Amino acid sequence: MELFNLFIAFLIPGIIGYGGGPGSITIIAEQVEKYNFMDSNSFNELIGICNALPGPIATKLAGAVGYEVYGITGLLVSILSIMLPSILAILLLLKILTKNKDNPKVKRLSKYLMPIIIVLFIKILIKFFWQSFPIELGQPFSFKEIIHPTLLLIFAIISFIKLKLHPLIVICTAMAYGFLITLI
Amino acid sequence: MILKIFMAFFRIGLIGYGGGPASMPLVKKEFVDNLQIMTDDDLIELTALCNMLPGPMITKVAAVIGYNNGKWLGVFMAVLGLLLPSTVLLIVLMMFFYEATKSSTTIKSMINAVMPVVTVMMGQLVWGFIIKAKKSFNDFLLIILIIFYWVLINILNINVVFVILGTLAFAFLQPVKESEVK
Numbered sequence: 001m002e003l004f005n006l007f008i009a010f011l012i013p014g015i016i017g018y019g020g021g022p023g024s025i026t027i028i029a030e031q032v033e034k035y036n037f038m039d040s041n042s043f044n045e046l047i048g049i050c051n052a053l054p055g056p057i058a059t060k061l062a063g064a065v066g067y068e069v070y071g072i073t074g075l076l077v078s079i080l081s082i083m084l085p086s087i088l089a090i091l092l093l094l095k096i097l098t099k100n101k102d103n104p105k106v107k108r109l110s111k112y113l114m115p116i117i118i119v120l121f122i123k124i125l126i127k128f129f130w131q132s133f134p135i136e137l138g139q140p141f142s143f144k145e146i147i148h149p150t151l152l153l154i155f156a157i158i159s160f161i162k163l164k165l166h167p168l169i170v171i172c173t174a175m176a177y178g179f180l181i182t183l184i
Numbered sequence: 185m186i187l188k189i190f191m192a193f194f195r196i197g198l199i200g201y202g203g204g205p206a207s208m209p210l211v212k213k214e215f216v217d218n219l220q221i222m223t224d225d226d227l228i229e230l231t232a233l234c235n236m237l238p239g240p241m242i243t244k245v246a247a248v249i250g251y252n253n254g255k256w257l258g259v260f261m262a263v264l265g266l267l268l269p270s271t272v273l274l275i276v277l278m279m280f281f282y283e284a285t286k287s288s289t290t291i292k293s294m295i296n297a298v299m300p301v302v303t304v305m306m307g308q309l310v311w312g313f314i315i316k317a318k319k320s321f322n323d324f325l326l327i328i329l330i331i332f333y334w335v336l337i338n339i340l341n342i343n344v345v346f347v348i349l350g351t352l353a354f355a356f357l358q359p360v361k362e363s364e365v366k
Contacts, residue, residue, distance in 0.1 A: 014239045015238055015239075016238055017238045017240075024239075049274075049277055049278070050274070051295070052277070052288070052291045052292075052295065053270045053273050053274055053277070054197060054199055054200045054201050054269060054273075055197050055200050055266070055269065056200070056240035056241070056242050056243060057240075058239070058240045059240055059243060059267060059270075060270055060271075060274055063271055063274055064274055064278060067274070067275065067278055068278075072275065075271070075275065079267065082239070082240075083239065083240070083243050083263065085238070085239060086237050086238055086239025086240070086243065086244050087239075087243065087244060087259065089237045089238075089239075090233060090237055090244040090247060090248055091247060091248065091251055091259070093233055093237070094230075094233065094248055094251075097229075097233075105355060105356050105358075105360060108355060109229055109232075109352065109355055110225040110226070110228045110229040111320045112351055112354065112355040113228055113229060113232040113348065113351060113355075114228050114313065114316070114320065115326065115329035115330055115332075115333050116232060116333050116337075116344075116347060116348060116351060117231050117232055117313060118310060118313050118314060118317060118330060118333075119330055119334050119337055119338075120205075120231075120235065120337070120344065121205070121208070121306065121309060121310045121313065122310055122334075123337070123338060124205045124206075124306060125303065125306045125307055125310055128299060128303040128306055131299050131303075132296075132299040132300040132303050134296050148297070149296075149299070149300050152297055152300035152301065153300040155300075155301075156301040156303070156304035156305075157304050160304055160305065161308075167199060167213060167301075167305060168195055168198070168199055170301050171199045171201075171298055171301050171302075172199075174297040174298050174300070174301045175294045175295075175298060178294035178295070178296060178297025178298070179290060179294050181293060181297075182289060182290045
């Protein structure tokens with residue numbers, strides 16, 4: 001019964017979870033409350049843990065709630081349920097497009113969509129830039145909070161543009177740096 | 185090929201901090217630049233369509249790349265590769281390090297250190313798209329379009345879903361020019 005509840009509960013954020021992670025978190029929170037999977041304190045702790053891990057937040061959060069409720073089986077059921085609707089929808093949509101790929105109207109889609117994607121990505125770029133500095137506007141901040149992100153930005157620019165290193169190496173180095181500065 | 189896709193998504197899943205969009209530069213690197221199983225145009229189309237539909241973006245991207253290169257087995261392997269690192273880590277953390285992770289300043293500092301790197305990767309991706317767009321539009325039109333969409337999405341706060349749907353409708357309703365029929 002609990003497994004079935006998990007499956008049904010996480011179908012909803014998979015269907016109406018627009019706008020990426022943050023939007024989905026709210027819906028998942030509502031579902032957790034509705035089905036009484038856990039109290040809101042434990043749920044907030046789970047959000048903290050999921051933020052420490054790589055990968056999409058909605059999937060991790062669903063998995064974590066599923067794990068708390070019904071162990072590893074619960075985790076698998078929840079992850080499957082939250083992913084299923086959108087995967088089926090996108091595959092269907094692309095199948096229709098591929099069938100008509102010789103239609104000149106389909107051929108020009110990517111050209112028409114390009115400016116939107118540029119705008120969306122510039123918006124994300126600005127967001128990431130501000131998130132790089134762990135300070136809040138109007139709040140006092142220390143020299144340390146500015147100098148480390150700035151050094152990392154310069155490091156990343158040199159690594160990618162001059163040295164052409166693989167992202168995996170650059171990200172691991174940055175994480176090691178983040179680890180080392182906590183020791184000082 | 186399916187195995188290569190699995191490994192590529194495994195790497196993306198391992199270092200994909202900052203949510204779905206943060207992984208897009210990695211997707212470009214793995215599939216457009218390295219494996220060359222899709223083009224920049226495919227990526228732009230896919231990004232737009234994924235934005236139109238609900239649910240986490242990167243899992244949809246994985247499903248599509250998997251399906252195009254290996255049908256349902258491809259979907260399974262791509263999504264599995266993507267989710268394996270974070271799921272295994274999640275289980276390990278929840279089983280053994282629940283208390284330690286909850287309030288760890290070390291982990292927080294490590295994740296904060298990733299953000300500047302992701303910012304630069306995103307910048308590279310945007311720059312690449314702008315260079316590409318300059319081949320399709322003249323500079324003036326491109327700037328006008330970018331301002332137009334910026335106002336729609338960020339100032340008038342119109343939902344991206346409707347902006348993309350509107351643009352798709354426009355693309356379909358415009359008559360086909362002779363130069364587009366090859």
